Amino acid sequence: MHTDKNEYFDPIEDENSVQLKQMLSKYLGYWPWFLITIIIALFAVFTYLRYADVVYKSEAKVKLLLDKESSNFTLDVTKLFNKSNINLENEIALFKSVHLSEQVVKNLKLNVEYYYNSTVRSKQIYNAPFVVSYDNNITNLKDALQYTIKVTPTGYNILDVLSGQKFEITGYTSNQKIAHLPISIKPALGANITKNIDKSYNVVLKPLNKTALELSNAFEVDAEGKDSDILSISLEGTNGPQSEAIINNLIHVFEADGITDKQEVSRRTINFVDDRFVYLRKELDSIESSKKEYKRSNNLSFIQEDAGSSILQKTAKEQASFDIESQLLLADLLRKSIESQKAFELLPADIGIQNPTINQLVADYNTAVLSYQKLQTSAGTNNPSLQLLVSTLVSLKSNIINSVKGFKQQLQTTLVQSESAQKAADGSFASIPEKEKVLRSIERQQNLKESLYLLLLQKREEASINLAVTVANTKIIDYAITDIYPVSPQRSKIVLIALFLGMVFPFTILFIIFKLDNKIYSAADVENIAANIPVLVELPTLKEDKDSQVQNTEAFRTLANNTNFITPYTEDKKGRVIFVTSSIKGEGKTFVSYNLATAYSQLDKKVIIIGVDFRNPQLHRNLEDVSKDSQGLSNYLHDNTIQWKDLLRSNGEGEFPFDLLLSGIIPPNPTLLLSNPRFATFIEEVKAAYDIVIFDTPPTLLVSDTLMISKYAETTLFVLRSGVTEKTLISYSKKLFKDKKIINMGYVLNDIDFSSSYGYGYNYGYGYGYGRETEKKSWFQKWKKNK
Structure with missing residues (x-):
């Protein structure tokens, strides 16, 4: 038969959507x-x-410049296409060196920390009302000192935290020495000490090297880009102005350190020239004395003029020899200076040697010596960078010596050639008196020494000027600025x-x-395990109110109707046998049996409920003044003289009566008793006498009594209890049904809290069409029930 489909309502909801709603x-x-x-x-x-503590980030930017000495005009076009020769890694290491950090700590007294003791916690402050200083040399402090200082109306109370000794100072005069303690205290500049009376502070004096190491690790120095000469210097701290002062002071210390290195080269040059002056003065004095003595002894007052052309030629040759001998003398001075070094020391730069290679090697050697001296103060002897510098210095020193030797050999060869040319020119002076030739030789030596003296004097003046006008190789782009947004929190x-x-x-x-909960709570939990076995009804939790009782009655009527659908139809007029069982005790099978009998009686059926749970009878609890030892089915099966009709009881004088046959006295062997042939006869007799025969049977998991008599059941109602029955028991009952040990089985889910299990405030009437709202449980009641 064709039925029209309602296009506005589709009763089949997407299964995944339902599961998602249930989970939510x-x-x-x-x-x-x-x-x-x-x-x-x-x-x-x-x-x-x-x-x-609110931490802010302060940052400054500095551009590194090349040495001013290397900025001379050059026609070497290859330098136009090369990137900067500045080694940023070395500069970053210098910025983060402990050596510079120590100077910053000394300048700003960062090794003294102040903490204000509030009611909740101590918090570091940077503007304490007093200043504490260490009386001795701060570099000698090995371990931290800690004091608790409280400002009182009369002075200070001081507690030495390490020793536990207490001291008291009267007055607030400046720089008060504290007896038996290596510290002094004085009011901070511009601070009103009286406004801090009764306030307590912790003061920590830390060793200089430890504070410098912490500060060095706190600095972050990074290049702005891959090929950039700009460095970013940042520091995080709770006080922005303090962090800015630290960064700016680090930059100034870095500049001063660079200036000091450059000035050291100039000082070394000046000292070298001063040493040479002493030697040259003695030489000039000796030559002048020799000339004076020679002229006096030989009666020479004026030198006669010689032939013009011969003199000019001879003078040119002599000048060439003079220049070569000057270079030999300077090269020899440089060689003696470097060979006399016991350690790596600076060499005099640009002393007049006319050899670019030697001058460049000397400049490279001085640069390497400065890097070696800086790194030696902060790194160990096994430091790879230090070892590499040592190797470079040894190589440069060897190259300078070899270059000087080669330069001297070249000069000596040139000198031999020049002297040969000079001898040829001297042939034209055969007529010149021998005395005049000797005098000219003396004058030539005099001129040589004077020229060298003037050259060194010029170089000394240049070094003095460089010493006076030395500037740093840095340009400050931005002084330290603190970000307005905190880094943390x-x-x-x-x-x-x-x-x-x-x-x-x-x-x-x-x-x-x-996940750990293995209980069932709703029909969906049962259907997920045993989808082929119907859930006939979901019984709500029974409450004392009237609405709950009405819903309970309607639920059992629905159970009665649904049970009819799974009970096979027969042509005979005999009653139908319904077994009510469960897996374990406490799931409510007796409750379901009794209320199902009530529901059938309300449908004008003649009903009897029979207790078969001989081991743990519970049916008698539904009757007043009846004990579990009252006679019942066990007595009938045991004693052939007893008739079962004589043992019947009624549920009362209500509007819908039905009969009850209790379990009887607990027998020693219930299984043997149920195998009595008289039980089969009993089944036929009650089927003939009643429309509905309901058996309250024992749990199937605990004993085999129910399975032993299950062949007499036309329908089996398997009772489950929400929050009590475990999911593994569903699998057990499913296997009983699959093995046909139980036939025509349907589940009865008992004690459902719909608002908890389904979550959308279902009332029971919605599920069964009665339209009454159930009482809503509090969240604590739901939690307690689920527990």
Whole structure:
């Protein structure tokens, strides 16, 4: 038969959507947990943010410049296409060196830290009302000193934290020495000490090297780009002006250190020239004395003029020899200077040697010596960079010596040639008196020494000028500036993390609880395991109110109707046998049996309920003043003289009566008793006398009594209890049905809390069409029930 499909309502809902809704509703049922954890997380975060130190980042930018000495005009076009020759890694290492950090610590007295003791926590401050100083040399301090200083109306109370000794100072006069302590105290510049009375402070004096090491590690120095000469120097701290002062002072210390290195080269040149002056003065005095004595002894007052052309030629040859001998003398002086060094020391730069290679090697050697002296103060002898510098210095020193030797050999060869030419020119002076020739030789030596003296004097003046006008190879682009946004704590991010954790934590706990929970709570849990066995009804949790009782009655009427659908139809007029069982005790099978009998009696059926649970009878609890030892089915099966009709009891004088046959006295062997042939006869007799025969049977998992008599059942109602029955028991009952040990089986899900199990405030009437709202449970009641 064709039926029209309602295009506006599709009763089949997507299974995944239903499961998702069920899962969400399952978690949303515990919304107070989420709310509480979120409130706790936010409270913890706001407490943390209230007392956490706010850290800001201060940053400065510096451009590194090449040496002014290398900025001379050159026609070497290859330099136009080369990137900067500055080694940024070396400069970064120098900025982060402990040597410079120590100077910054000394300049700003960073080794003395002040903490204000508030009611909650101690917080570091940078503008204390007093200043504490170490009386001895701060470099001699090996271990940290800690003092607690309280400002009193009359002075200071001081506690030595390490020794526990207390001291008291009267007055606030400047720079008061504290007896038996290596410190002094004085009011800070511009501070009103009386405004800080009764306030307590902690003062920590740290060793200089330890503070410098911490500061060195705190600096972040990075290049702005791959080929950039600009360095970014940053420092994080809780006080922006303090961090800015530290960075700016580091830059000034770096500049001063570079200037000192350059001035050291100039000083070395001046000292070298001064040493040569002493020698040259003695030589000039000796030559002048020799000339005076020679002229006196030989009666020479004036030198006669010679032939013009011969003299000019001879003079040119003599000048060439003079220049060569000057270069030989300078080369010899440089060689003696470098060979006399016991350690790596600076060499005099640009002393007049006319050899670019030697001058460049000397400049490279001085640069390497400066790098070696800096690195030696902060690195060990096994440091790879230091060893590399030593190797470079040895190589440069050897190259200078070899170059000087080669230059001298070249000069000597040239000198031999010049002297040969000079001898040829001297042939034209055969007529010149021997005395005049000797005098000219003396004058030539005199001129040589005077020229060398003047040259060195010029170089000394140049070195003095360089010493006076030396500038740093840095250009400050930006002095330290503190960002207005803190680096930490990042409030928005921390609040979001707290919200996230406040939601994830209860979700995780609930997820674990749900995963470890092996109980069933709704029909969906049963259908996921045994989809081919119908769930006939979901019975709501029974409450004391009237609406709950009405819903309970309607639910059992629905169970009665649904049971009819799974009970096979027969032509005979005999009654139908219904077994009510469960896996374990406590699932409510007796409750279901009794109320199902009530529902059938309301449908004008003649009903009897029979207790077969001989081991743990519970049916008698539904009758007043009846004990479990009252006679019943066990007595009938044991004693052939007893008739079962004589043992019947009624549920009362109500509008819908039905009969009850209790289990009877507990027998020693219930299984043997149920195998009595009289039981089969009993089944036929009650089927003939009643429309509905309901057996309250024992649990199937605990004993085999129910399975032994299950062949007499036309329908079996397997009772499950929400929050009690484990999922493994569903598999067990499914196997009984699959093995046909139980036939025509349907599940009865008992004690359902619809608002907890389904989560969308179902009332029972919605499920069965009665339209009444159930009482809503509090979240604590739901949690307690699920537990």
